Amino acid sequence: MSTVAPQRPAPLATGGFGALRAPGLAATATVAVMTTVALVDPNQPGHYPTCPFLALSGYYCPGCGTLRGLHDLAHGDLAGALARNPLMVLAAGGLLVAFVLWSRRLWLGRPRTRVAPAALLYGLLALVLAFWVLRNVPGWNWLSPA
Incomplete structure (x- = not known):
């Protein structure tokens, strides 16, 4: 009776262009979304849904103004994007x-050596x-979506 050794899955690419499949797909999806947001103006009513939190409560959520800010970024208007949602601009950066x-890590074939520390995640939250x-503080209109 012979035993067959289990086959190992093929190793992942250890660097170079083959290792950039996932970043390439992410970049392609980002370009597609940004092209759509650049071409379909969120400032015109009827193109995108309204924020459900704003519609139900009357208060701005952290994401309010993000589509309009991305539209401004796609057209090179950093000041407009900051006026719409400054947190989105920081997050995009x-x-x-x-x-x-x-x-870079994938291109060089380096394994992931660490994950985000809990303090960083709690700080972001x-x-x-x-x-x-x-x-949503009355009088602080500079943080509300313009």
Whole structure:
């Protein structure tokens, strides 16, 4: 009676262009979404749904103004994007940096060595919650979507 050794799955690419499949797909999806938002103006009513939180409560959520801000970014209007949702602009910058670091790590064939520390994740949660509250404070119109 012979035993057959279980087959191992094929190893992942260890660097170079083959390792950039996932970042390539993410970049393609991002370009598709940004092209759609750039071409279909969210400032015109009827193109996108209204924020359900705003419709139900009358208060702005942390994401209110994000589509209009992305539309402004797609047209190179950083000041307009900051007026719509400054947290989104910061998040977009952070995601861009994370994407570059992820792509570089995969290109060089380096394994992931760490995950985000809990303190960073709790800090991001506190930032989003503080932004949510502060943009609804009467008189603080500079944080509300313009």
